[in-house]
Amino acid sequence: MTPPRLALNTATTKGWTLAEAVAGCVEAGIGGIGVWRDRVQEAGVAEAGRILRAAGVSVTSLCRGGFFTAPDGGRDDNRRAVDEAAAIGTDVLVLVCGGVPEGSTDLDGARARVRDGIAELAPHAASAGVRLAIEPMHPMFCADRGVVSTLGQALDLAEQFPAEQIGVVVDAYHVWWDPQVYAEIARAGAGGRILSVQVSDWVTPLPAGALLGRAHVGDGCIDVRRIVDACTAAGHAGFVEVEIFNEEIWQTPGARTVATLVDRHRTLFSR
């Protein structure tokens, strides 16, 4: 039996179109799917929504908006991302907030721009019925992807807005090292702020660029079970998305990757 609460994130099966990923989920009995925008745009937004609705899978998130520190603040693209989320039937848009602008050393300034960008996007998201999920990124991505570096910092930001509008992502890969992570998960849950839980595992050595170093749950040093259980205990009853960026996994046929996901998920929760 496929374990409940398992969701596939389309970044894990990069070789699959949206239709293939959805079919793969249905075939494997996976009830949820987190979708990246490249897959949505490739299919067309309306068609993507149709594929997802027809299959009856839960769309757990759309990845991603953000990059508020880009020269244009990501403004128009973020509004489109909100609209796409609504169109494909998810109320969660994941925000990767952007790094330190090229040539700058003003980290506080970049963080202020993130706050301002969220404040600007929030009304449009609210009117579309989409909640914005701030994803704290591992500090190794602070320079170039996300200046929101800890779950506590993400919550400090989110709590400036209503819980119905802004929450956080708990991605085990980004937060496992944080001495405060369990306290912050409890805080996030108590405030109704956990909008997405994502998992993968940490292995070394990191590849060049650091982005594609993630591994299947169980292959690395993250206590994924403890993190997921903490989210559950804090009130998160939703799906657990497996999101793995890894060149070798991308070369693997999607059905085999999905079978591994199911297997690892079952092992994880049978312990």
Next chain:
Amino acid sequence: MTPPRLALNTATTKGWTLAEAVAGCVEAGIGGIGVWRDRVQEAGVAEAGRILRAAGVSVTSLCRGGFFTAPDGGRDDNRRAVDEAAAIGTDVLVLVCGGVPEGSTDLDGARARVRDGIAELAPHAASAGVRLAIEPMHPMFCADRGVVSTLGQALDLAEQFPAEQIGVVVDAYHVWWDPQVYAEIARAGAGGRILSVQVSDWVTPLPAGALLGRAHVGDGCIDVRRIVDACTAAGHAGFVEVEIFNEEIWQTPGARTVATLVDRHRTLFSR
């Protein structure tokens, strides 16, 4: 004029023996040197001490002890490191505390072993007149190098011991991303815990393995000046060690690298 408080860490000029590095410092008017153990052992401990004393440079630290999470807890090697520090005339031994043990996901357990290892080493260090400087490592090294991931966590550990015995390293490369870093630097200074300040800069993309990605101060996105100034304001009157792991810089003649250090240091503090 060579700016005051600039120190060379021998890891920056990997092609130089200890004698060459010391001569390079004297030539460039650099008054301090942080020494790695490979350079000490290559010269022989007694000879290394002689070289350093003869040159009259301040030995700002010995790098490194630690790796408390290794199978043997690094026990004997750490005692030798303490003895070497005393022998070469520095009272600061930098501790890189070790990662998550192979095959384990027990991060809390690894962190407990670090605390126990420090407690075990502390009396020997105290009797040798050597202070142990816990170096919080960037979280990207949590798995394989250091489970002490933030300055706050390093201080939580250090403060379990007298300030005369245990302190911390503030390495800009490891801590720049931390939303709490300035508060923690103030806390470290107030407690007399800043035993070493190290600098380099963060550039992307990270190379494979993530270790050798550091750059000259001024080439990246770290506000090094702000971090050093915060340490100074917190009471650190000692040297600022430049420690850069970078394959390209290692291929550069030492004298040219040192000239760059002097130039960057001058630029940094003239702003």
